[in-house]
Amino acid sequence: MSLKFALVGNPNSGKTCLFNELTGSTQYVGNWPGVTVEKKEGRVKKLKEDVKIVDLPGIYSLSPYSLEEVIARDYLLDEKPDVIINIVDATNLERNLYLTTQLMEFGLPMVVALNMMDEIEAKGDRIDIQALEQTMGIAFVPTVATKGKGINELIQKALQVAKAASAGTLIKPPSPAIFTEMIEKCIEETEKILTSQIKGADFNSRWMVLKLLESDEKVIARINASEALLEAIKPYRERLEKEYDNDVESILADERYRYISQVVSRTVKRKRPSDSMTVSDKIDLIVTNRFLAIPLFFAIMYIVFKLTFGTVGTFAVEYIEVFFSETVVGQLSAWLEAAGAADWLQSLIVDGIVGGVGSVLIYIPQIIILFFFLAILEDSGYMARAAFIMDYFFRKLGLSGKSFIPMLLGFGCSVPAVMATRTLEDEKDRRLTIILTPFMSCGAKLPVYALFAAAFFVAKQSRVVFSIYLLGILVAIFSGFLLKKTVFKGESSPFVMELPPYRVPTFKNLMIHMWDRSKDFITKAGTVIFAAAVLIWFLQSFNFSFQMVEDPAGSILGVIGKAIAPIFAPLGFGDWRAAVAILSGLLAKEVVVATFGILLAVGEVAEGSMELIAALQTYFTPLKAYAFMAFTLLYMPCIAAFGAIKREMNSWKWALFAVGYQTLMAWLVAFLIFQVGSILGFS
Amino acid sequence: MQKTLNELKPGEKGIIKKILGKGLVKRKLMEMGVTSGVEVLMRKAAPLGDPIEVNIRGYELAFRRADAKKILVE
The missing domain is CATH 1.10.287.1770 (Helix Hairpins)
Structure with a gap:
């Protein structure tokens, strides 16, 4: 028997945790019917029946106001799951049951997972589950998703309900007397x-x-x-x-x-009144304190950056780089030589593939560390406080504090960040947030800064990189004002938001969260970047009559690069190699580094990025390098992010407007940096 | 005495009477449990004075002062 269960519940009810417990490692990501939006599906583990679980977005209600609510209700109407598993936060029962009363009206078999029962016990509260079942006419199963408790009972109950429903023996309870x-x-x-x-x-x-x-x-x-x-x-x-x-x-x-x-x-x-001070409230006295909140906010951001790009991150990057440049390349070259491989094949593998993919792969530790910290901020509940604190600023940009969350995620990757705008209720808000989010420098741009900072700003690497991140934020603020005054006129958007209690993130969830996002980068290194590296190697090794060339300037790539290079001349980097690197960055921003790796250090990538740095120094000056970094930060995001923007905007016109605006801003900002910098005497 | 939620001081309690006006914010507030007859406790304002945080139905909810002005309490 093949069954389909839908998991529905409020945000912060432990839904994702329950989903992971139910499915183990068997989950996969698919698309929603109709709209191309990601959904998570998985098979229930350790079960003889074939049961598929669909994780619906976390929602408070089934109204038509946010995209997530619409996705959830359309799913329930179109797909008619065999059982709805409604996860309810027992510590926040009243508000969670609001959604339950709506779900009951679908007339589908339903089981409620009464989650976080450990916190209820710790508080000394009591919930009469039998009485709940009797009054509401549905089954309630107590669970503690974080500890895997009650999961078996839950799934058995759901199976029992599903079987009864298909056999026609499920007694439909009379609708509870909700209304007059x-x-x-x-x-x-x-x-x-x-x-x-x-x-x-x-x-x-x-x-x-x-x-x-x-x-x-x-x-x-x-x-x-x-x-x-x-x-x-x-x-x-x-x-x-x-x-x-x-x-x-x-x-x-x-x-x-x-x-x-x-x-x-x-x-x-309840043992104590529900509005009494909890530990969470006490933490909040400090975190959202009038005087401490804003300094604390900046301190947290700074620590995250310091750890990612400073000590821990750099150490990991160096370690992997040595591994690549010495062990991998050395072994591989020796092996290819011994096997008597043709010159072109050696060049393809060592310069093209290892050089290209390797120069990106070494930054994966930093990206993983950044995602780890973002996961902590999200899972602990701090993200919501940050939105609460920042709402005042965001309102000035015509946005709400809620836009803060997608933007912060933008520092990891624009794709999930753009998708996170779905929680925003207002269409205008969503569009503006989507346009601004790619200005938050994503993890993939980091290798570009790291390379340039190491080449030109040795003494002040982390400060220079930090300033680039800051530049992105400033451009976003400026653009917010500008677009608010021109394209997105009208009222500022609403802000109604739950501040969930602080919770210590479980290690397991942090790992799942971090891995979910990091694996995209690793897959990309194996697919897009691999293909891009091969393509770029090919284009720079052959000319238009498909003959191998000695000097890449005469290659196909050289010709294309020279044709578009004049556009970038006023920005300080009119060299064809820079133009090609920028173009290739559209595949994925890390490819910019891979391209330089292939173009500048031909045959010598094997020696590691020290060679690449030396080569870069002959083409760029610190000022030109800074303008190039700024351009990389701001111009049209990679194809994957563009795809996400197109999906979420649901309009070609808006998607093209977004990337057109971003590229124009990139050109203008880099132009200003280079021209004003030159006038001021920098080089 | 009739007053608005916005006028409550941190630590003060009130009972919601009615939400004035209509539109997205009102519906959103009601979905989140701000309905008539429920007790609400003013927790605090954000560091810059706005938005505010209240305790309602056993959880913490944040919204703006402009919207709190449309909520009548007693």
Whole structure:
């Protein structure tokens, strides 16, 4: 028997952790039906039945206001999973049950995972699970996802419910009395109208009826509701609005919470009042303190950078570089020589592949370290505080503090960062955030700075790299103001956000989180960068009549580079090699380094990047190098990020506007740096 | 006495009476549990005075002063 379970729950309810516990290492990432958006799927481990679990985005409600909510509800409507597993944070029961009351209306079999029961016990609170099950008419299974407790019971319960449902023996509990008699009457009448007007459609879901009463535009469009149908429903809506002196959405939300409050007061016995000071609140007294918050924020950012790009990161990078340049290249060259490989083959493998891929691969430790720290910030709950502190600034840019999170993730990789904008409710907000996010220097650009900083700014490497990161932020702020005044006029966007309690991130989750993101880089090194290295090697080794050339200036690449080089001349780097490096950076930003590795240190990459640095110094000056770094920071992101931008913008026009704007800014900023720098006497 | 949530001082409590106006923020607030009859505790303001953090239904929620002005409490 093959089954499909959907995992739904609030953000911070431990959903991802539960998903990982359920699936082990068998998860994989696919796409959502309809929109091309990533979804996580996996098979339940250690089970004889074939059960697939789909991890839906973390949401608070099933309203149509954020893309994540729309994705979740469309999935439930289109795919009809065999069981909904609703994960609920037991320490925050009232708000979590709000989503539960909506999910119940889908009429699908459902099991609730009552998570974080260890924290309930630690607090000395009691939850009467039997009473909860009886009042709400659904199964509740206590779990502690972080410790793997209750997972078996949960999956067995879900299987039992699924089997009962397919055998037709599942007793559908009567809908709990959430709404008043008058509202129920209106629901009943509306349902009658619907079933009489549209045949064959699935209106057994109460949820759909309620959404029509709320006049949810997405649902109206979905069922293609006629004018006549909407007219027929209208009197019921008006009756409710008149009676309660409010709009239907608000009435229903009010009633749901009223019901939930009753349920919770009957089933939960709290040892201390729910608003008493917790450890988390005490930490917050310091972290969001009026005077300490902002210095602390900058200190945390600085420490993250210092550790990534300073001591730990550099040590790891050097270690790997020695391994590459001495062990790998030495062994490989000797072996190829002994095997009597042709010259071109030796050149391809040593200069092209090892030189190209290797010059990027050595930076992977730094990228992993950066992702590790970002994972800590996210999992501990600090990210939400940062958004809270920064909202005041972001509002000035016409954004909200929530945009802070995608932007911070942008320091890791623009792809997940752009995808993280899905939590923003406002379309304008999303677009502006997507345009600004690539200005946050991603991990892949780091090898470029590291190379140039080592070549030209030996004494002050980390300060120079830090200044480039700062430059990205400044350009983003400036662009925010500019675009807000021109393209994105209008009200500033809303900010309503939960501040989850601080939690010590579990080591396992940190590792999964870090690995999930880092593996993209490693796969890229094996695929895109590998292919790019081979391609660039080929283009710089052959001319247009496909003959091998001695001097790369006469190669195919040399000719293309020379054609576009004049564009970059006013920026200080009009050499064709720089032009080619910039072009190749569109494949992936790290490729810029690989290209220089191949172009400048032909035949000598084997000696490691010291040779590359020496070669660079003959083509660049410190000022030109800085302008080049700035250009690399700002110009159009790599193809993968462009793909993400196109998907999330859902429009070619906007996606092209974004990358066009970014490239223009890159040119202008590098131009200013080089020209003003020259006038001021720098070189 | 009628006043708005914005006027509560840190540590003060109130009962939500009504959220004025309509639109995205109001719906979002209601989804997050800011509905009539519920008790709310003002925790603090952000370092720059805005947004604010309240404790409601046993968790911490942050939103802006401009929106807090539309929430009537007693």
